[in-house]
Amino acid sequence: MENIRSSIEIGKNLCDLTGPWIGYYNNLDTNMETLKRKTEQLNGRNNDINEEVNYAGQRSRKKQRIEVKLWQENVRMITADVQTLERQEREVRGLKNALQRAQLGKRVVDKIEEVGKLYKDGEFSNGLLIDDPTCGHAIPTAESLAEPTSVRNREKIWNFLMDDAVRKIGVHGMGGVGKTTIMKSINNQLLFRTSTFSDVIWVTVSKAFDIKNLQRQIAKKLNIDLSDDEDELRSTSEIHDMLSQKKRYVLILDDLWKEFPLEKMGIPEPTRDNGCKLVLTTRSLDVCTKMKCRPVEMELLTEEEALNLFMNNVKEHQTMLTIEVEEIAKEVAKKCARLPLAIVVMAGCMRGVNDIREWRNARNVQWLLDKEGLFEQLKFSYSRLKDEQEQHCFLYCALYPEDHDIDREKLIEYWIAEGLISEMNSIEAMFDEGHSILNKLIKTCLLVKSIAYGRECVKMHDLIRDMALKITSVSPRFMVRAG
Structure with a gap:
C-alpha cells in the first residue's frame, strides 16, 4: 500500500515537470555515468601532463607555465565538484521529490559541458614549459684548468x-x-x-x-x-x-x-x-x-705545472724569448708560490716584455712564500704600471665593494671628476685616455672584464683588492671602510 502511495506521489511530481526537466529526471543515471567517464579522461590527461612536466623539468632548464598550473588547479576543483554530485546522486535515489532529482540532473549536464571544455583547454599547443631564469647561469672563466x-x-x-x-x-x-x-x-x-x-x-x-x-x-x-x-x-x-x-x-x-x-x-x-x-x-x-x-x-701546482702555466701565458703575446730570459722566467715562476692566481698575474705583467733588464728586475724583487709574499708578488704588477696616473686609477677601483661590477663609463667619469686623468683638449680625449688605462689594467690582470645589465664593466679580484687596500694603508689617498 505504501509503495502505491509513493508511486502516485512521484507521478504527481512528474506532472509538475515540463520540457527539458523531464529529460534531466529520466537521464540522470546515464548522464552521471557520462560525467564520471569524462572526469576520468580529464584526470588521465592531467596525470600525463604531470609526468611530462616532471620528466622535462629534470632534464632541461625549464619550469612549468603559469597557465598550466592554473589549468591543473581547475582540474582539482572540478574533480571535487564531480565527487559532490556523485554523493548527491546517491542521496536522491528513491526520493519522492522528482523536482529535486531533475535539478540535480541539470547540474550534471552542465558539469559534463564544463569537463569537456576543460579537457580541450588542456591541449596546450604552446607547450607546457618555459625557460627558468632561476636555474643558474654559465659563469665566464679564462684561467686554465689543464694542469x-x-x-x-x-x-x-x-x-x-x-x-x-x-x-x-x-x-x-x-x-x-x-x-x-x-x-x-x-x-x-x-x-x-x-x-x-x-x-x-x-x-x-x-x-x-x-x-x-x-x-x-x-x-x-x-x-x-x-x-x-x-x-x-x-x-x-x-x-x-x-x-x-x-x-x-x-x-x-x-x-x-x-x-x-x-x-x-x-x-x-x-x-x-x-x-x-x-x-x-x-x-x-x-x-x-x-x-x-x-x-x-686545494692542492698547489707542482713546480713544473707552475712553470708551464707561466710560460704559456707569457708566450701568448711574445715575439721571442731568449735563452737568458727563459732562465729568468723559470725563477720568476718558481717564486709565485705555485699559486695559479699569482702566476697568471705575473705572466700577464711580463707579456710582450723582451728587455732583459726588466726580466732581471722581476727576478731581483724580494719574494716571500707566505701570504705577505703573495701580496708582494701581486704588488709587482702594480709597480710596473708606467706612471702614477695609472696607479692611482687602479687604486681608486678598491673604493668599490668586493666582487662588484664596475661600469666602465661611470668609472672614467669619476676618474675625470677626481682629477686622476690629466686635462686634455676635449672630454672625448679624456675618455679615450681612461679606456686606454682600463685596457692596460685588464691586460696586466689587475682587473677583469665583466658584463652587468648589458653594459661593459670591470671587476677586481678580491685578492687584488686586498693588495690595493694594503698599498693605500701605507701611502693613503683615501680610506675604505666596509659598509
Missing part, C-alpha cells in the same frame, strides 16, 4: 657532488689557489647535467659577511624581492619556502669567511630526501668543520 693538479682538484669536488652520501662540501685553500676558478668550471658543467640537479645557484659571500646581506644575495638569485626594512625572520621564511619548493638544487657559496647556521639563513638542510647539495669555498678549514662539510683541500 694535472687542477684536474685532480676538480675531480675530487665533482666526485663528492655525484656521491649521494655526501651532502655538504667545503673547498678550502689559501687565496689565489684556484678555488673560485674550479667552482666556476663545475658550475658550468652542472648546468648541462640536468638529469642530476635541477638548479644551480651561485652566491658570492665576501668578507663583509652579515646574515641580512647574504639573504639579499640569495633572494636575488631566487627572484624574491626583499625590502630593506624587512625583518630577518620574515626573510628567512621566504627563502626557506622558495628553496623547499625547488628540490635537487646545488647551492654554491663562494668565498665564505665565517660559519653560520643554515636554518638562520633560511637554507634547508641538504638531505637525500630533498636531493640538494651545498658547496662552499673558503680559506679556512675551520669554517668547513663548523659547517659540517666534507673538506676538500
Whole structure:
C-alpha cells in the first residue's frame, strides 16, 4: 500500500515537470555515468601532463607555465565538484521529490559541458614549459684548468657532488689557489647535467659577511624581492619556502669567511630526501668543520705545472724569448708560490716584455712564500704600471665593494671628476685616455672584464683588492671602510 502511495506521489511530481526537466529526471543515471567517464579522461590527461612536466623539468632548464598550473588547479576543483554530485546522486535515489532529482540532473549536464571544455583547454599547443631564469647561469672563466693538479682538484669536488652520501662540501685553500676558478668550471658543467640537479645557484659571500646581506644575495638569485626594512625572520621564511619548493638544487657559496647556521639563513638542510647539495669555498678549514662539510683541500701546482702555466701565458703575446730570459722566467715562476692566481698575474705583467733588464728586475724583487709574499708578488704588477696616473686609477677601483661590477663609463667619469686623468683638449680625449688605462689594467690582470645589465664593466679580484687596500694603508689617498 505504501509503495502505491509513493508511486502516485512521484507521478504527481512528474506532472509538475515540463520540457527539458523531464529529460534531466529520466537521464540522470546515464548522464552521471557520462560525467564520471569524462572526469576520468580529464584526470588521465592531467596525470600525463604531470609526468611530462616532471620528466622535462629534470632534464632541461625549464619550469612549468603559469597557465598550466592554473589549468591543473581547475582540474582539482572540478574533480571535487564531480565527487559532490556523485554523493548527491546517491542521496536522491528513491526520493519522492522528482523536482529535486531533475535539478540535480541539470547540474550534471552542465558539469559534463564544463569537463569537456576543460579537457580541450588542456591541449596546450604552446607547450607546457618555459625557460627558468632561476636555474643558474654559465659563469665566464679564462684561467686554465689543464694542469694535472687542477684536474685532480676538480675531480675530487665533482666526485663528492655525484656521491649521494655526501651532502655538504667545503673547498678550502689559501687565496689565489684556484678555488673560485674550479667552482666556476663545475658550475658550468652542472648546468648541462640536468638529469642530476635541477638548479644551480651561485652566491658570492665576501668578507663583509652579515646574515641580512647574504639573504639579499640569495633572494636575488631566487627572484624574491626583499625590502630593506624587512625583518630577518620574515626573510628567512621566504627563502626557506622558495628553496623547499625547488628540490635537487646545488647551492654554491663562494668565498665564505665565517660559519653560520643554515636554518638562520633560511637554507634547508641538504638531505637525500630533498636531493640538494651545498658547496662552499673558503680559506679556512675551520669554517668547513663548523659547517659540517666534507673538506676538500686545494692542492698547489707542482713546480713544473707552475712553470708551464707561466710560460704559456707569457708566450701568448711574445715575439721571442731568449735563452737568458727563459732562465729568468723559470725563477720568476718558481717564486709565485705555485699559486695559479699569482702566476697568471705575473705572466700577464711580463707579456710582450723582451728587455732583459726588466726580466732581471722581476727576478731581483724580494719574494716571500707566505701570504705577505703573495701580496708582494701581486704588488709587482702594480709597480710596473708606467706612471702614477695609472696607479692611482687602479687604486681608486678598491673604493668599490668586493666582487662588484664596475661600469666602465661611470668609472672614467669619476676618474675625470677626481682629477686622476690629466686635462686634455676635449672630454672625448679624456675618455679615450681612461679606456686606454682600463685596457692596460685588464691586460696586466689587475682587473677583469665583466658584463652587468648589458653594459661593459670591470671587476677586481678580491685578492687584488686586498693588495690595493694594503698599498693605500701605507701611502693613503683615501680610506675604505666596509659598509
